Amino acid sequence: MSPLKIKKGTSKHSAYDLRSNYADTQETHTLAVIVDNEAGVLARVIGLFSGRGYNIDSLTVAEIDHQGHRSRITVVTTGTPQVIEQIKSQLSRMVPVYEVHDLTVEGPSVERELALLKVVGEGEKRVEALRLADIFRANVVDSTLESFVFEITGPPEKIDAFAELMRPLGLEEVARTGVAALSRGGSGSLGVASDKVTADVTGGANA
Amino acid sequence: MSRQMTGAQMVVKALKDQGVDTIFGYPGGAVLPIYDEIFQQNDIRHVLVRHEQAAVHAAEGYARSTGKPGVALVTSGPGATNAVTGLTDALMDSIPIVVLTGQVPTFMIGNDAFQEADTVGITRPCTKHNWLVKETEKLPGVIHQAFHVATKGRPGPVLVDIPKDVQFASARYTSPEKAPVGHYQPRTKGDATAIAELARMMETAERPILYTGGGVINSGDEATRLLRELAGATNFPVTSTLMGLGAYPASGDNWLGMLGMHGLYEANMAMHGCDLMICVGARFDDRITGRVDAFSPNSKKAHIDIDPSSINKVIHVDVPIIGDVASVLGDLLEVWKERGAKTNEEGIARWWSQISEWKKTRCLDYAPSKETIKPQHAVERLEALTRDHPKRYITTEVGQHQMWAAQYLHFNEPNRWMTSGGLGTMGYGFPASVGVQMAHPDALVINVAGEASWLMNMQEMGTVAQYRLPVKQFILNNERLGMVRQWQELLHGERYSHSWSESLPDFVKLAESFGIKGLTVSDPADLDDAIREMLDHDGPVIFDCLVEKHENCFPMIPSGAPHNEMLLGNASTKDAIGSKGAVLV
Numbered sequence: 067m068s069p070l071k072i073k074k075g076t077s078k079h080s081a082y083d084l085r086s087n088y089a090d091t092q093e094t095h096t097l098a099v100i101v102d103n104e105a106g107v108l109a110r111v112i113g114l115f116s117g118r119g120y121n122i123d124s125l126t127v128a129e130i131d132h133q134g135h136r137s138r139i140t141v142v143t144t145g146t147p148q149v150i151e152q153i154k155s156q157l158s159r160m161v162p163v164y165e166v167h168d169l170t171v172e173g174p175s176v177e178r179e180l181a182l183l184k185v186v187g188e189g190e191k192r193v194e195a196l197r198l199a200d201i202f203r204a205n206v207v208d209s210t211l212e213s214f215v216f217e218i219t220g221p222p223e224k225i226d227a228f229a230e231l232m233r234p235l236g237l238e239e240v241a242r243t244g245v246a247a248l249s250r251g252g253s254g255s256l257g258v259a260s261d262k263v264t265a266d267v268t269g270g271a272n273a
Numbered sequence: 274m275s276r277q278m279t280g281a282q283m284v285v286k287a288l289k290d291q292g293v294d295t296i297f298g299y300p301g302g303a304v305l306p307i308y309d310e311i312f313q314q315n316d317i318r319h320v321l322v323r324h325e326q327a328a329v330h331a332a333e334g335y336a337r338s339t340g341k342p343g344v345a346l347v348t349s350g351p352g353a354t355n356a357v358t359g360l361t362d363a364l365m366d367s368i369p370i371v372v373l374t375g376q377v378p379t380f381m382i383g384n385d386a387f388q389e390a391d392t393v394g395i396t397r398p399c400t401k402h403n404w405l406v407k408e409t410e411k412l413p414g415v416i417h418q419a420f421h422v423a424t425k426g427r428p429g430p431v432l433v434d435i436p437k438d439v440q441f442a443s444a445r446y447t448s449p450e451k452a453p454v455g456h457y458q459p460r461t462k463g464d465a466t467a468i469a470e471l472a473r474m475m476e477t478a479e480r481p482i483l484y485t486g487g488g489v490i491n492s493g494d495e496a497t498r499l500l501r502e503l504a505g506a507t508n509f510p511v512t513s514t515l516m517g518l519g520a521y522p523a524s525g526d527n528w529l530g531m532l533g534m535h536g537l538y539e540a541n542m543a544m545h546g547c548d549l550m551i552c553v554g555a556r557f558d559d560r561i562t563g564r565v566d567a568f569s570p571n572s573k574k575a576h577i578d579i580d581p582s583s584i585n586k587v588i589h590v591d592v593p594i595i596g597d598v599a600s601v602l603g604d605l606l607e608v609w610k611e612r613g614a615k616t617n618e619e620g621i622a623r624w625w626s627q628i629s630e631w632k633k634t635r636c637l638d639y640a641p642s643k644e645t646i647k648p649q650h651a652v653e654r655l656e657a658l659t660r661d662h663p664k665r666y667i668t669t670e671v672g673q674h675q676m677w678a679a680q681y682l683h684f685n686e687p688n689r690w691m692t693s694g695g696l697g698t699m700g701y702g703f704p705a706s707v708g709v710q711m712a713h714p715d716a717l718v719i720n721v722a723g724e725a726s727w728l729m730n731m732q733e734m735g736t737v738a739q740y741r742l743p744v745k746q747f748i749l750n751n752e753r754l755g756m757v758r759q760w761q762e763l764l765h766g767e768r769y770s771h772s773w774s775e776s777l778p779d780f781v782k783l784a785e786s787f788g789i790k791g792l793t794v795s796d797p798a799d800l801d802d803a804i805r806e807m808l809d810h811d812g813p814v815i816f817d818c819l820v821e822k823h824e825n826c827f828p829m830i831p832s833g834a835p836h837n838e839m840l841l842g843n844a845s846t847k848d849a850i851g852s853k854g855a856v857l858v
């Protein structure tokens with residue numbers, strides 16, 4: 067009896083991803099979840115994660131299509147391959163969920179996060195903070211004689227690195243938005259109520 | 274078509290348009306407008322239960338025995354919180370029910386108003402979906418969508434929370450045909466490649482087994498028919514979970530009996546030793562698998578399920594097929610026949626001879642007694658005296674009696690067996706029997722109960738008396754929480770902490786106080802006559818069957834053990850469960 071002839075990771079239907087169930091390596095995945103922008107939808111998604119013991123490393127949500135009443139939730143989560151597949155299937159079967167995309171396996175993607183950092187200091191430290199901010203292409207959005215608020219955009223690791231450098235220079239406060247992510251290339255206007263998406267929806271492509 | 278009406282009128286109209294004939298409920302301040310509308314019509318029967326939990330279980334019993342969604346109507350606050358157990362029960366067992374709750378008026382929400390609770394917040398994790406309706410014009414559409422969600426895909430409970438001002442306000446009604454169609458359309462057709470692969474595997478398998486579950490019954494009569502055809506055409510043995518009993522007839526040639534923790538020896542051994550497992554509408558629950566890493570180690574596994582999240586959740590399968598059981602089995606049979614309807618007949622014959630060896634264990638044998646009624650004996654006699662009834666429906670509570678009922682009662686048709694499987698809700702059976710009897714007025718409805726479970730919803734005696742529902746409450750009274758006691762014996766050094774039923778009522782007097790017939794029996798010699806008296810009585814009966822107090826339920830797969838390490842009735846149970854198993858439930 068030969069195993070199923072379906073290439074690994076090629077299908078968005080979780081069940082056909084035939085990586086070993088018993089792999090206990092932790093993987094980090096970025097999921098884009100397109101949902102009805104209805105009351106309580108975020109609580110539903112968060113409740114799923116907390117109720118079933120899944121991790122949320124980062125979570126962002128905002129309406130992306132006012133007319134179509136859609137929001138996009140971007141979740142970064144960590145787990146074994148089996149847990150990641152479970153998360154995707156559990157999300158897909160929720161009633162207000164239109165689509166779940168695993169940006170980590172569906173080809174290259176871009177991830178960006180915005181952060182605001184308040185750095186308080188004087189003298190050489192203050193100059194050094196400004197110099198580093200320039201290297202990282204962070205903008206100064208507020209300044210007093212003894213403080214800066216920097217605005218920085220980039221992948222989470224870049225923000226981590228910047229925050230780490232600011233720490234000895236008087237880092238007081240950090241606010242981060244969490245990750246927003248999109249697949250690279252021209253395909254997929256996902257989540258926006260174009261004709262294409264409407265056709266997908268009525269076709270019942272999302273189990 | 275559409276016309277102006279109040280929200281309360283819309284509720285009743287929408288239920289009628291959805292084909293609802295019976296609802297179970299309990300009134301209160303926040304649902305008074307709806308109750309006022311119910312008062313002024315005759316199309317929908319309202320059954321007044323005595324507790325909101327019972328309303329939901331009754332709706333479950335109605336749904337499970339008819340295949341149609343059950344409906345419950347309760348008030349805000351405590352009405353809604355009392356419904357939570359029933360909702361969770363229905364979620365775990367995939368039972369389609371629609372629960373309507375009243376809510377304080379929209380302008381009072383969030384003010385800690387009288388009988389206010391965050392109903393959609395509380396019930397979010399225990400419903401398939403729920404809605405708080407804040408505008409009357411959206412109410413009919415939401416109710417229609419609620420029925421759609423409850424019944425499509427993997428069925429489940431839904432809840433619609435309706436503030437009182439929304440019930441009073443007027444708007445235009447929307448009929449089901451004109452209601453906005455949600456995007457919730459689960460796919461029902463299985464992947465052709467995977468189905469073909471399974472058909473190929475069926476041709477060569479030497480030790481196949483069909484492991485079926487409640488999904489077959491939820492899928493409907495066609496799924497049951499196709500399962501029987503498949504088993505008949507292939508001669509594959511069939512076992513079933515607790516939830517799936519009746520999909521394949523217990524009188525069928527290929528029937529092995531129930532599997533799992535208290536399943537039959539031959540069924541569990543066949544699961545352990547098979548080389549092809551075809552899971553049909555079941556979900557590899559922990560009561561089924563035992564120790565996961567030792568579960569059926571040498572088999573290829575196929576899994577047919579409408580819910581993608583059931584697949585690879587517990588057990589990794591080789592051939593996952595996402596789809597409706599009836600659709601997939603239909604396609605599977607077609608492909609398999611097109612390929613010549615072949616099986617490995619020689620291998621399967623050897624497999625059956627191995628199974629008949631296992632059957633010789635006679636795992637359901639127990640030590641008979643002339644002094645006390647053995648609970649197994651009571652259930653066996655109940656089976657003997659009711660098996661020929663053309664319309665016998667059984668509900669159960671939860672515990673030892675439930676397992677004995679599953680072992681010793683035989684079901685030849687689906688939808689005849691209503692039990693709380695996933696959640697294990699004590700107190701389920703009595704109200705469920707109310708729901709079943711309402712749906713099938715001329716049927717014989719028996720709730721096989723334990724006295725402790727039964728007491729949890731015994732207030733429903735009022736309901737059965739009021740509606741003259743001839744349900745038979747067959748209580749195996751061992752004055753113990755039998756399953757708890759059994760686990761304490763096996764796991765906790767026979768320290769029986771709070772597992773006995775002290776201060777039990779006199780069940781006969783209790784029944785009589787509600788104007789119901791009560792019977793009690795303690796001598797095995799009187800048992801048959803007493804059961805006949807119960808069956809012959811044209812009305813509800815509380816049957817108090819005093820049974821052996823310390824009987825254990827066997828066979829048993831101890832916690833943390835694989836299928837082939839079962840405890841049988843005569844085995845030593847001392848230290849049967851290791852420290853690793855002891856932490857499991």
